[in-house]
Amino acid sequence: MNDIKLAVLGSEGVGKSALIVRFLTRRFIGEYASLTECIYRKRLTLDGRQLNVELYDPCSQVCAGKSALSDQIHWGDGFLVIYDISDRSSFQAAKNILHLMRETHPGASKRDGEAAAGRPVVLVGNKQDLCHMREVDHEEGQRLAADHRCGFLELSAAEHSQEVALVFSKVVQSVCAGSKAKERRRRPSGSKSMAKLINNVFGKRRKSV
Numbered sequence: 613m614n615d616i617k618l619a620v621l622g623s624e625g626v627g628k629s630a631l632i633v634r635f636l637t638r639r640f641i642g643e644y645a646s647l648t649e650c651i652y653r654k655r656l657t658l659d660g661r662q663l664n665v666e667l668y669d670p671c672s673q674v675c676a677g678k679s680a681l682s683d684q685i686h687w688g689d690g691f692l693v694i695y696d697i698s699d700r701s702s703f704q705a706a707k708n709i710l711h712l713m714r715e716t717h718p719g720a721s722k723r724d725g726e727a728a729a730g731r732p733v734v735l736v737g738n739k740q741d742l743c744h745m746r747e748v749d750h751e752e753g754q755r756l757a758a759d760h761r762c763g764f765l766e767l768s769a770a771e772h773s774q775e776v777a778l779v780f781s782k783v784v785q786s787v788c789a790g791s792k793a794k795e796r797r798r799r800p801s802g803s804k805s806m807a808k809l810i811n812n813v814f815g816k817r818r819k820s821v
């Protein structure tokens with residue numbers, strides 16, 4: 613898989629655009645146009661592989677509601693679910709998104725970091741620089757992530773350029789690893805299928821002798 617779709621989800625004003633722009637440009641720009649949804653594209657080289665990454669930044673005012681969210685969940689190969697550590701209601705919204713992912717893909721959440729049917733999810737507590745106004749404890753974030761078997765970290769789009777780059781790269785890496793594993797499960801290995809063939813031909817013959 614060389615085309616990877618990442619959806620950055622979360623309620624209004626949690627910093628989705630700020631995180632994406634930070635990842636794409638390494639810059640923090642204070643204000644972002646928020647009346648349109650956007651798909652950004654970036655070419656990445658990871659472990660010598662050229663990847664085309666699409667990043668979906670929904671507009672919370674326009675794309676609110678369960679059905680829009682379901683579409684976004686179906687669209688993505690991997691997800692960052694964002695809340696603002698200084699805004700409890702945004703944490704509740706992140707919780708709802710994770711629940712919906714579980715509902716959309718019952719039977720998911722079995723493997724670590726894969727809350728949405730084998731598609732990696734990381735829960736991100738943004739605006740860590742506002743920890744003096746914190747409304748959501750670090751442990752609460754950790755617990756929610758553990759409940760949904762997804763990754764978790766707190767960071768600040770405003771201050772942490774490297775951490776932002778790292779979290780996006782990790783999700784991309786997990787998507788690649790997941791798709792390779794799926795490929796392996798789909799296609800039996802050469803030696804196994806050859807063994808099956810030999811068994812089919814000679815095994816039957818041996819029985820009739």
Ligand SMILES: Nc1nc2c(ncn2[C@@H]2O[C@H](COP(=O)(O)OP(=O)(O)OP(=O)(O)O)[C@@H](O)[C@H]2O)c(=O)[nH]1
Pocket residue numbers: 622623624625626627628629630631641642643644645646647670671672673738739740741742767768769770771
């Ligand atoms: N202090 C602080 N402010 C931040 C941080 N990240 C984003 N912001 C601010 O939070 C506000 C909302 O950021 P956006 O990136 O527009 O949030 P969004 O989630 O894309 O919002 P919608 O497009 O409305 O859904 C802006 O004023 C940003 O400057 C951060 O890490 N720290």
